[in-house]
Amino acid sequence: MSTLSSRENWSRRAALLRPSGDNFIDGRYVAAQAHGRFDSINPSNGQLLAQVARSQESDVDLAVNRSLQAWRDRRWRGLAPRQRMDVLMRWADLVEQNTEELALLETLDMGKPINDVLGIDLPEVTRTLRYFAECIDKMEGSVTSTAPGALHLVLHEPLGVVGAITPWNYPLLMAVWKLAPILAAGNCVVLKPAEQAPLSCTRLAALFMEAGGPAGVFNLVNGLGPEAGRALALHPDVVKLSFTGSTTVGKLLLTYAGQSNMKRVALETGGKSPQVFLPDLYDLDAAVDRAIGGIFDNAGQVCNAGSRLLVHRDIHDAFVARFTSRAPQLYRPGDPLDPATTLGPLVSQAHRLKVQRCIERGIAEGARAVVMGEALSGHLEQGAFLAPTLFVDADNRMSIAQDEIFGPVATVIPFTNDDEAIALANDSIYGLAASVWTRDLNRSHRFVRDLEAGVVWVNCFGDGDMTQPFGGYKQSGNSRDKHMMSLMSYTQTKSAWMATT
Ligand code: NAD
Numbered sequence: 001m002s003t004l005s006s007r008e009n010w011s012r013r014a015a016l017l018r019p020s021g022d023n024f025i026d027g028r029y030v031a032a033q034a035h036g037r038f039d040s041i042n043p044s045n046g047q048l049l050a051q052v053a054r055s056q057e058s059d060v061d062l063a064v065n066r067s068l069q070a071w072r073d074r075r076w077r078g079l080a081p082r083q084r085m086d087v088l089m090r091w092a093d094l095v096e097q098n099t100e101e102l103a104l105l106e107t108l109d110m111g112k113p114i115n116d117v118l119g120i121d122l123p124e125v126t127r128t129l130r131y132f133a134e135c136i137d138k139m140e141g142s143v144t145s146t147a148p149g150a151l152h153l154v155l156h157e158p159l160g161v162v163g164a165i166t167p168w169n170y171p172l173l174m175a176v177w178k179l180a181p182i183l184a185a186g187n188c189v190v191l192k193p194a195e196q197a198p199l200s201c202t203r204l205a206a207l208f209m210e211a212g213g214p215a216g217v218f219n220l221v222n223g224l225g226p227e228a229g230r231a232l233a234l235h236p237d238v239v240k241l242s243f244t245g246s247t248t249v250g251k252l253l254l255t256y257a258g259q260s261n262m263k264r265v266a267l268e269t270g271g272k273s274p275q276v277f278l279p280d281l282y283d284l285d286a287a288v289d290r291a292i293g294g295i296f297d298n299a300g301q302v303c304n305a306g307s308r309l310l311v312h313r314d315i316h317d318a319f320v321a322r323f324t325s326r327a328p329q330l331y332r333p334g335d336p337l338d339p340a341t342t343l344g345p346l347v348s349q350a351h352r353l354k355v356q357r358c359i360e361r362g363i364a365e366g367a368r369a370v371v372m373g374e375a376l377s378g379h380l381e382q383g384a385f386l387a388p389t390l391f392v393d394a395d396n397r398m399s400i401a402q403d404e405i406f407g408p409v410a411t412v413i414p415f416t417n418d419d420e421a422i423a424l425a426n427d428s429i430y431g432l433a434a435s436v437w438t439r440d441l442n443r444s445h446r447f448v449r450d451l452e453a454g455v456v457w458v459n460c461f462g463d464g465d466m467t468q469p470f471g472g473y474k475q476s477g478n479s480r481d482k483h484m485m486s487l488m489s490y491t492q493t494k495s496a497w498m499a500t501t
Contacts, residue, residue: 007338021052024205027215055223070216077186088133090211110197132180158186168194266479271432274425304433355407362400431473
């Protein structure tokens with residue numbers, strides 16, 4: 001648990017950090033073989049944080065080979081389930097014991113407010129590790145009904161060396177949603193974290209060893225997507241690739257699989273989630289507060305961000321008025337090391353420019369942007385901050401309603417009846433999540449049935465626990481994180497048909 005409570009204390013602690021940006025292969029930190037490096041920059045002030053290994057094909061090959069060796073000699077899958085469970089449980093304990101350091105690394109690396117990392121990300125990381133640890137000895141095969149003369153066993157076995165490629169928006173959590181079930185199922189893994197925020201995952205790899213994980217079972221390569229990521233995705237000894245990131249890169253990974261060894265590809269990709277507000281909702285003020293959180297949490301850098309607000313015409317004006325007056329109270333930009341900050345910078349200046357271009361395009365297409373921000377001064381002027389924006393007078397065909405902006409930008413679109421709301425909600429290439437706000441149970445059931453999304457929330461947004469399979473319909477992906485079904489997706493089925501006499 002954290003003992004630091006003020007910005008000054010966190011800043012002092014941050015100044016003492018010496019993060020490693022090396023690869024972690026076969027139980028130790030190693031530099032990239034060609035000694036290439038790139039800078040990791042703190043997006044809240046533009047300062048250099050660390051230099052990170054810029055791995056190439058040969059580094060990835062080394063990591064995969066070491067994982068393959070660990071797979072072949074069964075040093076992990078050969079352990080009793082309880083032994084693997086103990087390692088994952090100790091790993092979760094170590095994450096808790098190193099909370100301050102991991103939280104600081106995330107905050108400095110990608111700009112997320114420290115209180116969000118402490119209150120949301122890290123507890124979710126330990127919950128994920130413990131959930132999948134607990135699942136290990138609950139996995140069961142089956143014996144099917146056969147005629148006399150045969151015994152038929154259906155067995156679930158791990159796959160081999162799995163590659164994981166993850167994004168920067170929840171660096172540790174997105175990685176652990178992959179690592180925990182991959183390892184729980186008995187596989188070995190090579191992780192390539194996002195180049196924008198690799199430092200917390202790099203630390204996590206060493207904690208796996210401290211927890212008693214055998215060397216070589218979990219290897220990590222840092223580097224750029226088109227270099228290290230591509231090499232991992234093309235590697236012939238990687239039997240499955242588990243990816244969270246953009247839809248564009250997800251499509252590339254499918255082609256890499258076809259060009260290499262037809263590896264399985266699990267995709268958790270982009271979103272443009274609609275939230276539908278019906279006029280009979282319970283409490284407009286409370287619903288608007290959740291709508292604000294649904295888009296401005298993590299500065300809108302959330303795959304399931306509720307970026308399309310479909311609001312019934314009867315409540316549209318009240319909704320917009322409440323939204324624009326409350327949002328600046330709830331989301332104040334500031335130093336992410338300040339526990340009072342609720343809105344950090346975007347992950348980089350490059351990403352801020354991309355989001356700004358999306359805003360300019362929305363204005364050019366005829367929508368009206370309501371900007372709800374205040375100027376930042378002092379050292380934060382160098383940061384990648386962007387004021388929250390709400391678009392009104394918009395329609396669903398505009399780019400601001402179709403493209404994933406991945407920043408603090410929401411678009412309000414009015415509708416007149418349920419059919420229209422459902423048609424608008426489904427008019428998207430994405431289908432990650434959706435919500436409906438109504439007090440009418442029958443109405444909500446219809447929305448649950450008709451909304452094309454992997455997750456549908458009723459009278460809430462973003463809620464869930466480890467029993468919730470998380471993933472998308474359509475171009476939001478083809479897989480599910482969390483839940484036992486994620487664990488099973490890292491296994492393959494063997495049929496053992498035994499003739500008996
Ligand atoms: P991104 O696709 O740019 O990068 C994701 C990862 O892919 C990074 O590690 C990157 O290095 C790697 N990569 C990039 N090009 C590659 C290539 N040619 N070959 C192999 N790997 C490559 O995404 P991002 O900007 O890091 O993250 C934001 C995206 O992630 C958004 O689209 C968001 O919706 C999505 N996301 C989805 C979920 C989900 O559960 N569906 C969760 C979080 C984020």
